[in-house]
Amino acid sequence: MLRDDLRTLWNEPRPPDAPARVWRDWALLAACLGGVVLEAGLRENVVWRPVAAVFAVWLCLLSLWRRTRPLEMVTLAFGSVILLQLASLVAGPRETVGLDTGVVVLLLVYGLLRWGSGREIVLGSAVILATFTLCAVMDETPAAHQVGGFVFLLLPGLIGAAVRFRVTGRERQYEQVRSREREQLARELHDTVAHHVSAMVIRAQAGQVLAGTDPSAAVEALEGVEEEGARTLEEMRAMVATLRNRGAGAELAPPAGVADLERLVRAPGGHLRVDLGLDGELDTLPPAVDAAVYRIVQESVTNTMRHAVDATEVVVRVTAERHTVRVSVRDNGRRTGRGRAGYGLAGLRERADLLGGRLQAGPGTDRGWHVEAELPRGRTKTGAHPRPRR
Incomplete structure (x- = not known):
């Protein structure tokens, strides 16, 4: 069991997207260098003052690469501590x-556990432990003070590991949300294909029956089969290239769409009023886009009910243009906490990306929360039959 855990730790990759340097790093470097100058110039009884000042500047500079080169920086820093300890042992300062x-x-130490790979964490921890052991042996400090110093040295690493675990857990939850959204799109694709293929089968059977008695009707049935096939291929090409079916059972109930928004906005009740506005040709939307519009409005209204303080109104606008469909949801409430988009909106953003669109969510300029989405309308053939509504 322990061997498996160590192997898992050793193979742990680095967290992605580690920033090289940000403005806070330069501010920290300036503050540390200023502290070195003040301490080296004003503090009395500094042992080996020039060496101590150069060593402190060296440690400050190493902090600039603590995210991108955590193991190398730990090795250089604590290796320098070992060399300084050996030099002091030879020279014998008191x-x-x-x-x-x-x-x-x-x-x-914090950067090693926050940004290092598993291999780097193991090797870097060995360097830190060896350095502390050497210093403890050479120093005459009481054991209780040494234990306290070790805890003080270990604490930043524990904080780094905790931050890493929290961020990794959050990213894992986001990935699960995105995966569920993909699975939902796969089910909707199943519904679309099943609907069109069923119509194709029926029309093909009608064409076979009428082929001998009414050739013109048979030709019309074949044209209907061609039309349904084209619509099916369009939907499949829009989603299959970006989806991986995980084998989940398909739900055959048709997904809700724009036609169901009237029922949705009547549901909140209470003090929350939903102002719904629909504009443009919304009856011939591709099923995937139709369902995405409903999901965006549903999630946005639900978030307003749950998180918006003192909200009295939600303004929903769905506008169909020639090539796109725009969805806007705005409330007039106040958001508690840090105002960060949750997992539901992350899933909707994934859905919009898969459909070739975009979704943005955030606080308004004055107050409230705004959700804006733009989805591609897709090609609509003249005379195409609209998708049946519930």
Whole structure:
């Protein structure tokens, strides 16, 4: 069991998208260098003052690469500590060599567990432990103080591991939401194909019956088969290229669409009023787009009910243009917490991306929460039969 855990840790990859340097790094570097100058110039009884100052500057500079090169920075920093300890052992100063600003090395410990791979964490931890052991042996500090120092050194690493676990867990939840959205799209694709193929079969059977007695009717039936086949291929080409069917059982009930929005906006009740506006040709939308519009409005209205404080109205606008469908949902409430989009909107954003559109959500300029989506309408053939509505 322990061997399997160690193997899993060793094979753990680095977290993706680690920033090289941000403005906070330069601000931190400036503050640390300023602290080194002040401490080296004003503090009395500094052992090996030039060496201590250069060593502190060295540790400050290493912090710039703590995310992109965590193992190398830890090795250089703690390797330098070992060399300094050996030099002090040979020269024999009575006090510890170094400045208090060298505490910046704790950032490297944090960066190792936050941004390093499993292999880097294991090797870097070994370097840190070896350095601490050497310092503990050479130092005459009481054991209780040494234990406290080890805990102080270990604490940034624990914080880094906790932050990494939280961020990784959140990303995993987002990925599960995106996967569920893909599965839902796959079910809707199943419904679309089943609907059109059923119509094709019926028309083909009618054409066989009428072929001998009414050739013109048979030709018309074949044209209907061609039309249904073209519509089916269009829907499949729009989604199959980006979907992977996980084998989940298909739900044969047709998904809700624009025609169901009237029923949806009557559901909230209470103090929340939903102002729904529909504009344009919305009866001939592709089924996947039709269902996506409903889902966007449903999720947005639900979020308003759950998270918007003092909201009294939600304004919903669905506008069909020649090539796109635009959805806008805005409320007049106040958001609690940090105003961050949740997992439901993450799934809708994934759905919009899969359909070739986009979705944006965030706080309004004055107040409230705004959701704006733009979806491709898709090609609509003249005379095509609209999708049956419930």
